[in-house]
Amino acid sequence: MALSEAIEYDKIEVVGKYKAVQVRKATVISKDGNELTRSFERYVLHPGTLKGGLKEDGTTPADDADDFVNTDLSSQPAEVSSIATAAWTQSIKDAYKAKLIADKSL
Numbered sequence: 001m002a003l004s005e006a007i008e009y010d011k012i013e014v015v016g017k018y019k020a021v022q023v024r025k026a027t028v029i030s031k032d033g034n035e036l037t038r039s040f041e042r043y044v045l046h047p048g049t050l051k052g053g054l055k056e057d058g059t060t061p062a063d064d065a066d067d068f069v070n071t072d073l074s075s076q077p078a079e080v081s082s083i084a085t086a087a088w089t090q091s092i093k094d095a096y097k098a099k100l101i102a103d104k105s106l
Helices: 078-087 090-104
Strands: 003-015 020-031 034-045 048-050 068-070
Touching: 003 078, 020 078, 048 090, 068 090
Parallel strands: none
Antiparallel strands: 003 020, 020 034, 048 068
């Protein structure tokens, strides 16, 4: 009569112009090999972010505020990391950076 818990990344999708990676993580609870319950968690990964930050005056953007910082995939499972790495080419990252900079003026 042993209970066990397993994590499955059962759905990984690449969507949109900037190749967002949508991940569905399933937590499966089983008893003696028979599944009792399954719950889901979803999250989305984007190619990166802007560094941001302000100069010492607290109001002027820092000189490197528009530098692009790649998304850290080191904590992701191998299958998620490999899909994201394949999808996020340099041209996708450049386009996403341009979008983030343009969105700042909205």
